[in-house]
Structure formats: structure tokens, C-alpha cells
Amino acid sequence: MDRRDAATGEFATIPAVLAERARRDGTRVAVVSPEGQLTYAGLAAAARRVTQAVMARSVRPGERVAIWAPNTPRWVIAALGVLGAGATLVPLGTRLRGPEAAGILARSRCRMLLTVSDFLGNDYPGMLRASGSALPELRTVVFLDESRENRPEELSWARFLDLGEVIPVAEADARSASVAPESISDILFTSGTTGAPKGVPTTHRQTIEAFTHWADAVTLSGDDRYLLVNPFAHTFGYKAGIIACLLRGATMVPVDRFDPERVFGVIERERITVLTGPPTLFHDLLAHDRRADCDLSSLRLAGTGGSSVPTELVERIRRELGAGEVFTGYGLTESTGVATVCPPDTPMVLLAETVGKALPETQIHVVDDAGQPVPVGQPGEIVVRGPNVMHGYLDDPAATATAIDAGGWLHTGDIGTLDADGYLRITDRRTDMFMVGGFNVYPAEIERILRSHPAIGEAAVIGVPDARLGEVGHAFVVPDGIAEIDPAEIIAWARTHLAGYKLPRRLEIVAALPRNASGKVLKRVLRSHVAQP
Template sequence: MTLPSGTIVVGEALREAARVMTDRVAYVYEGRDISFREMDEISDRVAAGLLMLGFRKGDRLGVIGLNQPEWLYAYFAAAKIGVIVVGLSVRYRESELQFILNQSGTRGLVTIAALGDQMDYVRFLDEFRNKVPRVSDFIFVGGGGFQGSHSFEALMQTEVDLPALNKAKAQVQPSDPAMIIYTSGTTGRPKGAVLTHESMLAAALAEAEHLQVDEHDILQMAMPLNHVGGITCCILTMLLGKGLIELVPVFNPNQMIEMFEAHPPTLIIGVPTMHTLLLMKEEMGCAPVEKVRVVITGGSNADPNLLTKLREVYRNATVMNLYGLSETSGAVVMSPWDSDFDSTVHSIGKPMGMIQVKVVDVNGTDVPGGEVGELLFKGRMAAAGYFGQPEETGATFDADGWVHTGDLGYLDERGYIYLKGRLKEMFVQGGYNVYPVEVENVISSHPKVGMVAGIGVPDAVMGEIGRYYVVPKPNEELLPEEIVSFCKEHVADYKVPKQVVVCRELPLTPAGKVMKSKLKEDFEKNGI
């Protein structure tokens, strides 16, 4: 598998798929088939419409939407003419939108007109636009706007000025930014990772080659498009492999199972939360999963119990871990095909393709194999830094091309990577380093536990102690004492939780990760 004509730009990748696959279905949305050629032609018209509105190379275009065709039309259209897409979540509200749109200097905003009865974007943005003065063009999908705004459906009908469009396309280079993806906010203020055409396609190509994606593959995609899990790990990976994606507007386990019935999948990709919620459904016992050849869990550390259940349910599939960051434009580590299940369960896998990895201590010095340190990666998939944040860029992207992940881990003698949690999540209890992910994996194996998250909190005697938030499975009653007793049987005494909070839910980021910063914030404010 190679990139088309040696040109590493997103628009060329789509055009190549349209040329090779002609009228082959590329996307399915609510029963409607969209071919590669149709995606190429419509995004050409949207690109021509953006040019007529005055958009030029380097301008930023925010996109708010569900997993729907219009999101992809906007993304591919912008990429073709060098406009940079700023990924926005439908879960963002005023403070997040104000910061991101202003910090990124976004010129235009493509947005759905409404999100059911939850959000009236037309009304909200009409009242809000004075707070984002650089946004001059508001483009609404699926409904009217306010005075001076534009219709996305009208852009889709633009008559293409081919010389002007081709001139704009010719100016786009592999090193140009294609997208800005803001970190999900688990720590500090959001940072906008600048993903280039080359970095996104390099990450997608490595994954497509590793998974051996081809035109026979089918994936129901619920990963959000404003995140690398959706746009790179799914959309671009399947584009390069010429596979079919059924777009899932919003993750809903019942809807996913119905989609399995209509289009039996060959690939399953999700974060642990998605897999857990799917496996809780009794209907999964008779879902048509015989064709699934690979099931992938990524986005955060997967506990061994979950991976074991995935292997049992998807009987004919290879279970793989996936590890990646916004700063690496997508996946950099996956479980090898020949991985024994014990290695799959306890490690995140090996680097893919030409990606390099090393482990360093707090001084940046390489540490021997088997010793825990910060994981660093290097390769064409590296983002170009953080938009407008040189200090943060220098702390993450060093002069030698290494991406500092902030994640702790170690390498064994076979090259497998073992994740030990976030650098800032580790806490010291009575002089011992405790990695919450280790204890979380133990707690999650308890038969009554659905989800768990641990943090370190201050303690006058021990310095810090472990506090774990546990969500029971449906219809299960769980006492904190049960968790403490269970941990005493399975981990060293200094790792046993000192505090256990049984709760109904955990705060999640838009990407489906547990928001530990919110747990810490609530504890600091309220002691809960």
C-alpha cells in the first residue's frame, strides 16, 4: 500500500480512491450510500464555494457536527485548498468555544443548526458571535441561519470554477497544516496540535498497512471526527485501504448492534468505555460478529478483563491495543498480529512501521530496558507543534524530532511497550511510586465493577494516597470495603486504595476518556 503518486496531501488521497474505486460505496449514513467519487465531487463543490467566500490557504475553518457526511465534505474541501480545519465537539459550550475559536484565529465556522432539543446553534451563535470577532463566516448545516450567515447546502451546489480550484489545489504541500485538534482538556488549558497533511496520512498509512485494510472491510465508526481516533484512525485509514465506513452520528450501543445486523462489520474500533457499554448489552450475545477479523481498543489503557471479554465475544477476531495521541496525528503503537494473548493483555504493543520509540528519565537520559520512564516517539506522523503556543510546543516537540508523550512506560527485551500511566498521574505514597493504572486494572477485574478511575490525593502522613472512583455494573450493589479487600489479595499493600468512592458515573472527555482532572478538581473544591 502506497500513497498516490508519492504526493502526501489529503485531497490527492481522496481523488486516488475515487479514481480507483469509481462508484464503490465509501460511506453509509442513515441508509444512504455515498461513493468515493461522490465524496470527491461534492467536496470539490464545497471547496469552490469556500473560495468564492474568500477563504484562502492558511485560513482556519471550525467544524461543529456529528459523525455525518457534511463534516467530511467540509474536511476534504478545506484540505483540497489548504484551509485548516479546527475540530470542535458538539459537547463544547461557551467557554471552550470562545477560547478555541479566538486562540486559533478561526475565520469561518461550519456548524449544524441544532443538536436535537439540546442546543439551538443558530440562536446561540447569533448571541455569541460578538465574543469571537474574527469569525466572519457562519455556515449552517440542515437549517436556516441568522442574517448574513450562509447555507452549507448552498455550498454543496456551487458551480466549480475549475481553473481557480486547480490553482488552489496546486499550492497545497505535504508540510502544510490540515487540521488543528485541541487536547481534550484532561490537564490545563487546551492546546491545539497542528496536524499536517503528511503527518495525518503517515499515521493513517501505518495503521492501514498494519491492519491490512482492503475494499472488503466494513467499519461502524462512532469515534468523534474532531479527534484523531475518528479522522485519522478511522476515516483516513479506511480511505487509504479503500474500505467502507458506516457513520454513527452519536455512540449508542443499541444503534450499533442494529447496524451490525444491517452491515456485519469486519473491524471494530472503540475506546474502552464504548466496548464496555456494548458488552453490557444482552443483544451482543446474538449479534452477527462472525466476520469481525480485528477488534481494537484504544484511547486509554485497557484492563485485562475487558480484553478477555472482547476475545470471547468476537470469537474469530484478533484483539489489538492501539495507542496514539493528537500530537502523533493518530496511532503509533498497536499489538502485533503474532502477539500472544498475555502480551496483548499486559502491553500496548509495538511501534508500527518506521516509528521510533525510546524511554527517558526526568533528565531526558535514555533508561535501560525494563525501567520505567517517559515514552518518546519519532517519525513522519509527528504533529508540527501547538498552534500559537511556542512554550508548550518546545516542551513536547524537541529539536531532534521526538514527541514527549507525558506517558510513563517501559520496553521489554522483545520491544513490547508497557504503559504505566500518565507522568502527572503517578503519586508517591509513603515513599513508594504508585501508578493508578495498575490498581485500576485489578479493580476492573472485580465481577461487580463496570468502570474505575484512580487519582492521588494529599495526606498528612503518607504524603499522597490513592483515591479510586468505582462505578458498579448495572443492578449490582457494591461496598467500598469489597474493593479494598479485593485489592489486598492482588496488589502490594502500599498500592491498596486508602479511599474508595462508589458512584453512578465518571466524567468523560468528548473523546470518551475519563477526565481525571475533573475528579481532582472536585476533590480539591469539595473533598468528594
């Protein structure tokens, strides 16, 4: 059966892309691990075995299958096999606790969970049991590691695959070929930085179109060897990682956790050419002692983003890590993970201070509180419209109506500006803004100024109650070295760089800022810290 989309002639489902990649580039190395490597033909065959096993467990097209595990080759194989069975993938972050994971499994009505019993001391099935949550629709738990089944619903990896042998290969291939471009490929849950995570269903077509444009913009190619350290439970790891590699025929090198020394070793040993991550990942790599001792000459491309990136960081990535090409970008789970890209050939000032221009077919506006576009260069809420924007949150029409207006514009909650050429600058989160004596204060502006001090590596600012002014700024800073920081001196320095109403009234020195798995600072954690007596 021809797996091309009738309207476009393109391969518009993930199983179809995998099949075509195996046909055209079957001998190309797809996945590398310490245990060995898989070609694209081998990856397709391994994924088909998972498809057979999923079918053998009576999972029907459209039903949900979760993966709660670290980045490994088996995660890649399992995910592609689940999608080949026509099921919907629900990735869970490894930092979730039992009740959090149980809540997502229940809300998405998952029939199967693929997981591990030991990662960084976490027993995920044990955490689920300890949560006491009822999950009547969850019928099968499969171990991706070498754990053995101890309960009736549990299956070892080997036994799971063996059960699939009752499904003929032709039947599995027919199931994969029957997946439609508009079928829901996955449901990713938002990070929950501003509240309870919400499920975002995405179609095969949306994912493939968005990350075809993304791969074009960032210059990813089949000759690249891509270190995948961003968690697969997030779009940055799963879609800008696995799916982008699949679309280009690049080699995937999964790493289950970020450790600078380990990452340097993998780059050197595997001749990695592409490395992506939040700015904190690059800060940690640049601060590590072993950097100068490693051969990083293979690196050609580094990607980061989500907000403005200091020019100095871009320069240091190029100079000290040897990645001559750097790109930035911006997106949300609700926009299939990507909305803008600043390609590697963009002038430095734009690369560092903006997140680029809208992807092809995507529109970006900046609007006022009435939803009307503001003049060029003026701040307002960033709204996005295009085929990459979600159709709605999972089983939450009220939240959908709040997020997407009648014109189809996704209201991001982010504050930014657009210049005359369409380059987008992110200046803050609408929900992070606070008011000091009637003046709007955007923390990102203060954070940028604080980070420019040579003794400060990272900074986060929140608004806290004040009897006279309503709210005032409270700053948390991470030192950029071993030298002691005097908060009073920093505030005195900041007084010469900021208007009085923007000046933090208190500054705390901390060892690290609380972040979620995708690198976002958890300001609600900082607020709760300040609220504690």
C-alpha cells in the first residue's frame, strides 16, 4: 500500500516515514548505544516487533499507550512500534512522582504502560502502586529494562515481544499502513509551570510538517550524529530529536541523563555533530573542568532557545565548544513544540536577542489586551496561528476556549515584540508580570540586567507583596564562580542600571534555580519559598 498522503504526495504519518527511511537508507546507522547500533532497516524491524506485541495485547487504533522511562534506544523502538500499531503515544517525564503519573495515565485512559523499575533509584511501577490511584483501564505494564514480571499485568521486554509472534508480519504492516495523517499520534502534557498539566493531542501530519520545516531551518542532515539528551517526554527531545532524525536519516545517540562529563565523553567517542538543549545545559558544559581536555572538533551545530540568549553564551558555544553554527527557537507544546526558528546563518545580534521568524505556514502576531495587533516594536502578548497549532486540549473545552480565540489564534501567555522584519523577541510571561506602585514590571528585563553582572551566572525575579507599593521584586541569583556575592553590593550596582520601581528590594544567593525537565525556571516554587514563614 502506498503510504503517501493523497493530497500532498508526502509521507504524512510517522510509520510511513520510518518505512520509507528503511527502504531508502536501510544500511544507514539510526541509533547508537553503548551496547551497539541499529541501522534504519534494523530499527524498522525492531519497531515492527513492538507493533505486533501491542496488537497481541488487543490495543486498538486510537487507544493510548504511555512510556515512562529515560532516553534509551528501547524508548525509540517502543515509541515507533506503538505508533505503528495506530495507538496514541503518551510520554511521561521521569521526574514525575507516582500521583502525578497516575493522574496523567487516568486522564488519558492509557491501556498500556512501558516503563522501567530502576532509574536513578526510582521504581516507577512501585511509585504507581504506592500512589493508591485506581487505573482500571491500564491492563498491561511492560518493562523496557531487564526487570522481570512479578504481577499478572506485568511483562518483561522479552516476553512482551514473544507474545507478538502470534500476529503475522503482514498484518502488522497493514495496521501501520492504515494509520491516517489526521490520526492523533501523541498526547504530550504541558509542563505545568502555571498550573496543572494539560494534555495536548497532536496529529501525525502536524508533527511531520512542523519538524520538516524545523529540520530545514536548522540545517539538520542525514550526515549528522545527534546527541539526544533532552527528555523524550518533551517535544524538544521527542520531536526535535527522534522525529527530526527520522525525517532526515540522521543518527540518534540517546543519553539517559545530563551529566557534563558524560556528555563530553559521548561527544568525543561518537563524533557527535549536533547538540541541543536549554541555555542551562550549555552554561553547565562551559563551566565544567573537563571541557578543555576533550576533543569536541566534531561538533558543528548547537541549538538552544525559549527566550533571549546572551550574546556571550552564543560566542562561547562557538569559541569554546567549537560549534560553529548555533540556532535558537521558540515554541509551545500547544504549537507542536515549535513556532519560530532563528537559523544558524542569522546575524549574531538577532541570533542572541531574538528567537527568529515564524516557520513557513505559521503566523505570529503581538497583540494588546483587546486582541488587536500592536505597533512594530511594542510589547504585547504573542499569539500563534497555523497548522501546527493544537485543535484543543484533551477533554478540556473550557481551557481550549481560553487558549484559542474565535480566529484560531493561540494565546501563548508570553510577552514579546516583533520587529519590522518579523523577528520575535520574548520579553516575559504575562503571568510573571507584577505591578510596583502602578507600574508594570517584567521580570525578564531585570533578569537580563542581573545576568550581565560578571559575578552572576543565573537570575530569576518574582513579585512579592508589599504594603506600600502592592508588589516589589525579589531576586534569586546563582553565582558564576566561587567568589562570594554581597547582595547589598549587587542591588547598589543594579540601581545604576534599572529604574527605581524595577529594582529588586531583596536579593537571595542560591546554589541553583528550581527547573522542570525542559529547563524552565519554576517560579511557583520560588514564590512558595518566599511565602514560607
